[in-house]
Amino acid sequence: MTKIVDLEKEVLTEESADKLSEENMNIVIVGHVDHGKSTIIGRLLADTNSLPKGKLEQVKETCRRNSKPFEYSFLLDALKDEQAQGITIDSARVFFKTKKRKYIIIDAPGHIEFLKNMVTGASRAEAALLVIDANEGVQENSKRHGYLLSMLGIRQIVVLVNKMDLIGYDEERYYEIVKEYNAFLKEIGVNVDKFIPVSGYHGDFIVKKTDNLSWFDGETVLEVLDAMDNSKLPIDEVFRMPVQDIYKFTNNGDNRRIVAGTIETGKISVGDEIIFYPSGKKSSIKSIEYFNGPVKTEDYAGSATGFTLTEQIYITRGELACKSNELKPQVATRISTKLFWLGVNDLVEGRQYFLKNGTAKVQAKIEKVVRVLDASSLVSKESNRVKRHEVAEVIIETIKPIAFDLTKDLANTSRFVIIDDYEISGGGIIQETLEDEQTWIREKVLTRNYKWENSHISKRQRAERFGQKPTLVLITGNKDVNKKEFAKYVESRMFAEGRLVYYLGMSNLLYGLGADIKVENSMENRQEHIRRLAEISHIMLDAGHIVIVSATDINNNDIDILKNVMKPDEIKVIWLGDYEGKETNINLHLDDESFDSMYLKLKTMLQEDQIIFNMWE
Template identity: 60%
Template sequence: MNFNREDMNIVIVGHVDHGKSTIIGRLLADTNSLPEGKLEQVKERCRRNSKPFEYAFLLDALKDEQEQGITIDAARCFFKTEKRDYIIIDAPGHIEFLKNMVTGASRAEVALLVIDAEEGIKENSKRHGYLLSMLGIKNVVVLINKMDLVNYDEKVFENITKEYTEFLNKIDVEPKCFIPVSGFFGENIVDPSNKMSWYKGQSVLEVLDSFEKEKLPDDKPFRMPVQAVYKFTRDGDNRRIVAGTIETGRVKVGDEVIFYPSGKKSTVKSIEVFNGEARESIGSGYAAGFTLNEQIYIKRGEMAAISGDIKPKVTNRIKVNLFWLGRSPMVKEKEYILKVGTSKVEVKIEEITKVIDASNLNNEVKQQIDRHEVAECILKTDKPIAFDLSHEIAQTSRFVIVDKYEIAGGGIILKELEDEENKAHKENYKWEKSYITLEERAEKFGQKPALICITGKENTRKKAIARALERKLFSDGRRVYFLGINNTLYAEDHNKKEHIKRLSEVSNIMMDSGSILIATASELNRDDIETMEAAVNSKEVIKVWVGENEISEIDEDLFVSKEDTVELAVDKIKSLLQKKNIIFKPF
């Protein structure tokens, strides 16, 4: 593959046995894109087995070589013309196609939709058309294949064209053209066919070459789902590289980047490229990474944006269009996994607005979504996610749903909805607040409210440190209270998530009174902290990690070594509170 040449991703879809593989085989053979001797080898194998040769066999032969680890040009570049290289997205079925298109493993710029001239339009022909519409593929070419089986009859071609055009118009798909072809005999695949002189249009290859390459979306707001964070330690290299694939926009050294949904921010120190020199800027389509001036804890699933750009949406309730392909219906109350960008969260159906049969576009109100149905519904995730809407930035609006470790559906996000739970937090449950302000309390008590979370692994003296800190601050005349997480539990409930919510709610009330609250819990994670920060001001949450010297998930404000005495730990925390102006240091 010549990497200086232009390439284009295409997908070929259609009902089973309508001839997709034969058309691909023809394109490989008739454009001389096969490995040398491969065509003759397959033909000879068919001759020895007394089996009629078919061009579809070429695909099987190439796949066999790929499975054996043999590197072949056609595995990357299925066929080529003088203008460009064409890469076919391998999508033998609905689920593979949906997975490739939605997860971004490959994004089709052109779709070839194949219909058998003899069998006519099938339900899957319409379902594939609906998928193309939902995923926003604009360049669609419909191939009416196996014209040899209907004696190259123009009337058959016209009838199918008319019927399918009427369907596509209903779902806002406007195909570039319809082409009558015979994959078996190569008619209208590469060159115009003499057997269908009534057709005055272009061949498949001519139409493909007529499409202009999509421009990279560098002009859109910067979006990079975080794939991973790499930490280097060898030979004095202490870089932490935030890595991912840039979906849209550009980023440059010095830009302030904000990560969603956490809201953490820092400035870009350097841009790193694998096996390449550092760059000053980089744009969409590149797998890259960058280092930050201020080290912050970022994890996979966050989405990077640039400060000042249009923000991505962040919520845990979304209105979506989804296509369901699971063996079992999608039902309310059942938990699934939703993947959008690199984020992976638990999700449930909150409401099914309407269900559409993609093969006939009939819709009805139902309590479940059956296989091959499209639904407009409201989904609720177990924690906030970052995304864009499909009509704004399509690349970061697509998602898939996993059921029992298999991709069972996917679609696009239409609208963000308010997170009712966080709304309740923000409104403080609509209690009647005191007329005494936090500023008045701070002046009176000589302190600001704070929630000090002391966490770490089991058996790391967290409670001893918390109680000693409470005693020390109380002796200093501070309004302080120690609240172990066990104080907020009900005996019959052992759900950690619910415990954290209760702790957060209690903390919010006590901090509103101007108090410093000390809480202990084992191994708090980022989700736990986000739950707390949804209830109280995030700047008032002080995170202390006790134990092993390792990078924790919570991006702690203070690390207390397991070798530190309880007295030293208390002194460290008190100094931190003074530094953050939670308690005022005497002159």
């Protein structure tokens, strides 16, 4: 988790820093442990006069009273446990300013155990400072950090060769490091803007040029930062906001439903038409909500915001909010990625994990490990697993569609992490969208949802009126089981109990809406029949019905089509009769017994899953 180091709330807060300049830049600083990142940040704070009045003297006096030599890193190390360990263990943000712009500098960990936090720390950076100790030279972590920065899409990188005072400001040693590290970076296709020799301890070439490095005719760190390109600010990008949650209000007649999240890039205004992906549902912004503050008509990248919609649509956490007149994101279940693995256990081909992209968290399978690369040695190999600290090109398949951007289009929303056994164990970028069997169906669904005309009556209102959650109950099994009659029996029983229920016969579909499809029993025809079944069911569920369908030998591919057209939690698959040796994913197995006995079991499941309920109980 990112935290603001506030030096007892006296360093610039992000809000006050915003007032200094309209232009800002996010910079991440990385480097091997003890290579001097914190000292350099402390120097930047002090030498740019970004510290509150008297803070430097106060810290120096504290060191004097404790008989401890003063170090500029103490200005940053505000947490006691970090000071005790002498290392930075989490990402932290601090602010400093120049005449040109304000800077938010993200201090990312150097310890190998904390590399995973660096993925988060660098996620919003437009540029990077990479620190190398002149005395110790290029370390394995220096190389890993360089590779990670390139993966995260950070193109502006400055290398600081620090602690030049420890080697007597040796020019030859500096150029040895430059040559060695530059050779590595070229191998991974990274171009460094500048190499700068510095001493954080003495302040050489951080903000001011000094005689100690008279042989170096380059610019100071601050001069290089101010010269960096910041022409495309996050607010100038297309609008992207991962949906964090939907907040509902009921007190005193307040019926607002606020879509909440943090704007990754771009900006929004009241009246903008918004599309949510992967569902493809659309509405327009009615109001921008701001807790305990003035009314807003627009909001920008970096802001935790909320907005209401002109039409109430059902969306959930994990969707990606976008503007309809801007570049569309990608929607897919198969992606080609470049991944950095940090887990204790190997990443294994064929195994299931969780993938988190934005606020979406879905089950995902490693379909194929295409190529493995050691990030420090750059040795490439073929393998079906990825070991700790290795980089790999990996094809990942998610259990349901996710919305994202490709790294070449928008780096922020192309990044993801892999969760293994409740731990973030790897992270990477999405390079390419790969087709799957349901790609054509998702394209149709996106168009349908975009064009969908919403009723003034919400699903919630219908559920409250009818005492049920609209659901497709799909009864399947082998050919010799009387599925059709049992499905009609279920309809009759539920109707007698006052439910809004409808039995939809497959023959009605095949020889009615599906009459234009060729009779031949090809896979293509079967998929289209299933898609049309899902579309009819989608309409009837929107009207509040429980739909009962019977079909023979429904398989997982059929179910995947249904779940792509509808919502997965709207479908219950019931297998009737012998299930041995079957692989179909089902919600309930019923033995071929009396209809009454089977119905009671089905009803119990629907009640436990809160599909049917009594509002007066």
